[in-house]
Amino acid sequence: MKKVMLKTSLGVAVALASSQLFASGFALNEQSISSMGTGFAGRSSSAEDASTVFGNPAGMSRLKREQFTVGGAAVIAKSDISGPGSNLGGETDGDMVPFVGVPMGYYVKPIDDHWSVGFGVYVPFGLVTDYGSDDAARYWGKKSHVQVVTFQPTVSYAFNDKVSIGFGPTINRIEGELGSSLINPFTPGRNDGEVKIKGDDTAIGYNIGILVQATDRTRVGLTYHSMVDYKLEGKTRVSTPLIGPFDGDKFDASLKIKTPESVDLSVTHELDDQWTLYAGSTWTRWSRLKDITVQNDVPPPLAGSPFQTITEEQNWHDTWAHAIGASYKVNKEWVLRTGFTVDQSPTNNHDRSPRIPTGDRRVFSLGAGWSPNDDMTIDVAYSYLWEEDTKVNQVSATKGSYQAKYENSAHGIGASLTYRF
Numbered sequence: 001m002k003k004v005m006l007k008t009s010l011g012v013a014v015a016l017a018s019s020q021l022f023a024s025g026f027a028l029n030e031q032s033i034s035s036m037g038t039g040f041a042g043r044s045s046s047a048e049d050a051s052t053v054f055g056n057p058a059g060m061s062r063l064k065r066e067q068f069t070v071g072g073a074a075v076i077a078k079s080d081i082s083g084p085g086s087n088l089g090g091e092t093d094g095d096m097v098p099f100v101g102v103p104m105g106y107y108v109k110p111i112d113d114h115w116s117v118g119f120g121v122y123v124p125f126g127l128v129t130d131y132g133s134d135d136a137a138r139y140w141g142k143k144s145h146v147q148v149v150t151f152q153p154t155v156s157y158a159f160n161d162k163v164s165i166g167f168g169p170t171i172n173r174i175e176g177e178l179g180s181s182l183i184n185p186f187t188p189g190r191n192d193g194e195v196k197i198k199g200d201d202t203a204i205g206y207n208i209g210i211l212v213q214a215t216d217r218t219r220v221g222l223t224y225h226s227m228v229d230y231k232l233e234g235k236t237r238v239s240t241p242l243i244g245p246f247d248g249d250k251f252d253a254s255l256k257i258k259t260p261e262s263v264d265l266s267v268t269h270e271l272d273d274q275w276t277l278y279a280g281s282t283w284t285r286w287s288r289l290k291d292i293t294v295q296n297d298v299p300p301p302l303a304g305s306p307f308q309t310i311t312e313e314q315n316w317h318d319t320w321a322h323a324i325g326a327s328y329k330v331n332k333e334w335v336l337r338t339g340f341t342v343d344q345s346p347t348n349n350h351d352r353s354p355r356i357p358t359g360d361r362r363v364f365s366l367g368a369g370w371s372p373n374d375d376m377t378i379d380v381a382y383s384y385l386w387e388e389d390t391k392v393n394q395v396s397a398t399k400g401s402y403q404a405k406y407e408n409s410a411h412g413i414g415a416s417l418t419y420r421f
Contacts (some may be wrong), residue, residue, distance in 0.1 A: 018410035030102050031122045032056070033416035037367015039339025040327030042278030045221030045266035048369075049418040050106035053154050056209035056223045056264075057166025060108050060116040061158035062251035068107045070208045071379070071416025075100040079357070083391075083404040088134030088183070092404060096129045099197040099256040103418070118154040123147055123377065129355060138181040138192070141355035145208035146176035152207065156254075162213045164244060172228055173192035182239070183399065198234065199234025217270040227288070252297035260285035278325040278339070284315040286346035316346035325365070337381070345387075352392050357406040359390035375420050383412040 030036055032051035034041045046052070047059025050069040051349030076095040085092045108118040126147040131137045154168030161210045175198075182193030209223040266280035289312055341363040347356070367381035387408040395401045 006204050010280045017130050017159065027080050028073075028075065028100070028102050028123060030075070030412060030414055031104055033071050033073065033126060033379040033381050033414040034072065034337075034367070034369060034415050036383060036412070037337030037339065037365055037369075037379065038278050039323045039341040039363055039365040039383070041278060041280045041325035041326060041339045041341070042221075042266045042268045043220045043280055043323075043324035044223040044264045045211065045268040045280070046220075046278065047211065047221075049379075049416075050108040050118065051104070051120075051416070052208070053106045053108065053118045053168065054122060054124075055116070056210035056211055056221045056266075057154045057207055058156050058164045058209040059221065060110075060154065060156040060166055061114075061164035061211065063108050064110060065420040066109045067418055067420040068105070069284055069416055069418045070105045071414060072104065073102040073381075073412055073414030075102065075410055075412050076106070077410040079409075080407040081404050082407075085136030085404055086139065086400055086402045088136075088139070088400045090138065091132075091134050092136050096131045096135070096137075097318035098128055098130060100126065100128055102126070102414075105259055114158050116156045116158075118156075119166075120150075120152040121152065122150055122152075124150055127356065131354070133181070133192075137402055137404070138392055139183060140180065140353060140402050141178070142181050142194070143177070143179040144355050145178070146174070148174045151188070152192060154207075164211050167208045168206065170207060170226075170228070171202065172205060172230075173200070174230060174232070175200040175228050176232075176234075178235075194239045196237045196239075199232040201230045201232045203230045219268045221264075221266045221268075223264040225262045225264070227261045230257045230259070231255070232257070253378060254295050254297075254367050257292070257294065258288055259352075260288040274329045274398075276327045276329075278323075280323050280328070282321040284319050284321075284346075287318045287348075289314045289316045291315075319344035326392060333371050335369040337365075337369070339363075339365040339367075341365070345389075345390075349393070351395065352390060353394060354402060354404070356391055357390055357392050357404075358408060359388040359406075361385055361387045361408075377418040379414075379416045379418070381412075381414045385410040385412065 014127045019322050031054045044056040047062040052059030081092040089353040104121050104122040106120040110116045127144050129144045131142050132338050136225040151264050152169040156164055156166035158164040177198050182195055184191045201369045205226040212220045214220050233254045236253050237250045262282055262284040264282045269277045321343040323339055323341040327335050327337045329335045343361045345359050362384050363385045365383040369377055369379045371377045390406050
């Protein structure tokens with residue numbers, strides 16, 4: 001009984017870490033609709049609007065007017081699941097990712113020719129999967145709902161017309177709710193119990209960037225997103241399939257996670273008055289996550305047992321994401337955008353779980369900006385994402401086995417409004 005509870009607490013660690021760490025998978029990458037249109041190529045060198053607070057804080061120096069940008073994106077994901085599934089039975093219909101909305105908002109105000117200040121609030125990462133009560137994966141991750149909301153006050157300084165820097169501390173709030181079914185030892189696959197876990201934390205990080213106008217038509221940007229050190233604390237509630245002494249009890253659980261740093265290098269080059277090209281690469285130090293260790297506050301007689309501290313190997317690796325894009329200025333009012341992105345996953349075939357069954361991805365993007373006057377711009381974007389087929393192969397003495405192949409894809413749509421004062 002307790003063994004299952006503790007194993008599921010470890011699942012909290014995996015899912016919370018993944019929701020914060022994954023550049024691929026079901027994490028969210030939409031912090032700017034104008035950047036979304038070019039596949040996020042040139043994210044740290046473009047500074048199109050106030051969303052540069054996230055993309056590169058130094059880009060605020062290019063915005064000569066006070067302005068705000070507000071918007072949102074929607075992610076509609078689909079997974080086709082095939083394979084034997086669980087040895088305990090259950091469906092594999094693949095409908096485990098619901099509709100996800102991603103809001104964002106930014107504000108920038110120039111103070112003088114050198115200083116600018118800004119503020120941003122956005123949802124950089126999130127995970128939502130819901131397999132349902134009859135799905136074959138329910139013992140490995142029936143429900144996962146995790147999100148991170150970030151608040152970022154920011155300042156930038158322009159040394160001259162060529163070089164500027166920017167800095168912003170990030171206040172990151174992470175919340176998660178996870179659940180898994182609990183096997184009935186007398187009727188496996190039927191009359192399940194359930195384990196539910198909730199946890200949260202607030203932690204501080206920072207974004208720092210530099211923007212260089214290398215030539216009259218070329219800008220180079222470099223942004224560093226720092227490591228964030230979380231200590232999640234929460235409760236584990238167990239509803240056992242049989243009436244017993246621990247049925248309905250709650251137990252304290254805690255874990256520490258250091259999310260890795262990332263570096264984004266981008267180039268924006270204006271070919272002429274109409275065409276602009278973008279390119280960018282992002283390196284992320286996923287190899288920080290070798291394992292996850294969970295500390296559980298368990299009562300006697302389990303205190304001091306091997307289940308009080310549980311470690312699960314992850315062995316993730318560093319990854320690269322590369323993007324190219326272009327925009328075409330049709331006239332004073334309209335600009336069209338497109339982009340293509342390749343993005344690695346840090347997971348491996350041995351440790352991949354049903355909570356985040358993700359692999360390397362490709363993304364094709366289209367976008368447009370409409371400026372009916374000098375004060376307002378409306379941006380829209382669409383992306384289609386597809387991943388390489390991935391396999392999940394898990395075996396446990398307490399949860400049986402689960403084997404499946406996932407074919408994941410997603411549609412993303414977004415819109416934002418920028419208003420200048």
